[in-house]
Amino acid sequence: MKIAIYSQYYPEKSFDAFHHLLQILSQEKAEVFIEKEFLTQFKMLKNETVKPFTALDKSFNLLISIGGDGTILRAITYLKDLDIPIVGINTGRLGFLSTIQTNDIEAAIKNILNKNYKISERSLLSIETLPENNKIKETNFALNEIAISRKNTTSMITVDTKLNNEYLTSYWSDGLIVSTPTGSTGYSLSCGGPVITPDTNSFVLTPIAPHNLSARPLVIPDSTEIELKVDGREEQHLVSLDSRIATLNNNTIIRIKKAPFTIKMLELVEESFLDTLRKKLLWGEDKRN
Numbered sequence: 001m002k003i004a005i006y007s008q009y010y011p012e013k014s015f016d017a018f019h020h021l022l023q024i025l026s027q028e029k030a031e032v033f034i035e036k037e038f039l040t041q042f043k044m045l046k047n048e049t050v051k052p053f054t055a056l057d058k059s060f061n062l063l064i065s066i067g068g069d070g071t072i073l074r075a076i077t078y079l080k081d082l083d084i085p086i087v088g089i090n091t092g093r094l095g096f097l098s099t100i101q102t103n104d105i106e107a108a109i110k111n112i113l114n115k116n117y118k119i120s121e122r123s124l125l126s127i128e129t130l131p132e133n134n135k136i137k138e139t140n141f142a143l144n145e146i147a148i149s150r151k152n153t154t155s156m157i158t159v160d161t162k163l164n165n166e167y168l169t170s171y172w173s174d175g176l177i178v179s180t181p182t183g184s185t186g187y188s189l190s191c192g193g194p195v196i197t198p199d200t201n202s203f204v205l206t207p208i209a210p211h212n213l214s215a216r217p218l219v220i221p222d223s224t225e226i227e228l229k230v231d232g233r234e235e236q237h238l239v240s241l242d243s244r245i246a247t248l249n250n251n252t253i254i255r256i257k258k259a260p261f262t263i264k265m266l267e268l269v270e271e272s273f274l275d276t277l278r279k280k281l282l283w284g285e286d287k288r289n
Helices: 012-027 069-079 102-113 134-138 273-281
Strands: 002-006 031-035 050-053 062-067 086-090 117-130 145-150 157-163 166-173 175-179 202-208 218-221 226-231 236-241 244-249 253-268
Touching: 002 012, 002 069, 012 031, 012 062, 012 102, 062 069, 069 086, 086 102, 102 253, 117 134, 117 145, 117 236, 145 157, 157 175, 166 175, 166 202
Parallel strands: 002 031, 002 062, 031 050, 062 086, 086 253
Antiparallel strands: 117 253, 145 175, 145 236, 157 166, 157 226, 175 202, 202 218, 226 253, 236 244
């Protein structure tokens, strides 16, 4: 099996998980490739079977992310439309996407190598702007959300919003989040958005601190094409694709729709989204239930 490993930060917990993972993969005779920048952190590593990678192709069978959910969001930029499954070892905090705990690495990897797993296909958002922005164009998709927000000001912005070319409203707020079902437990949730199961064919529009108090999160079909245009006191605003940020001029036309490919999240057989939801959000922990 040809396996790629990715991480972006290097606390002791990630370091230990990385070495434990390498030992297991070596025992299982897997062909291991490690993201080049991450590999440079381990100059003492003298394992000839470990090779660096700067890009992936369809010959890879799996991408393993070591870190938190933010690390997985970075890792998917390597996957694009290659149909390579991804799984995360959680050395971060919450871990909605990185579901393998550090004390379960060996059992999880053996299950994966024995094909004892399931695949959850996650929809993504794609974005294009008029005029084009080169920084966005390089990786124009997001697994969690695309967010529009103010820049260099404490004043609110106005986000004119159309759905399938029909005017919806102008959000007077700090910004607007367009979230996938996967991202519904992230930024959107913290702004009052609903939790949506990953297999739901929907997106969510969630305003960020809206001044018009009647503005509420809106669930829409994922076949909807969304058009946004920002106005405000400053001449520019921010757009973020998961954790990647770019600056746009006001009056730039932003078009968001469902991406033409999915990300394949690898899940162990005993895992489920509802189980993860209960554990991470501590549902049912109130002893009065």
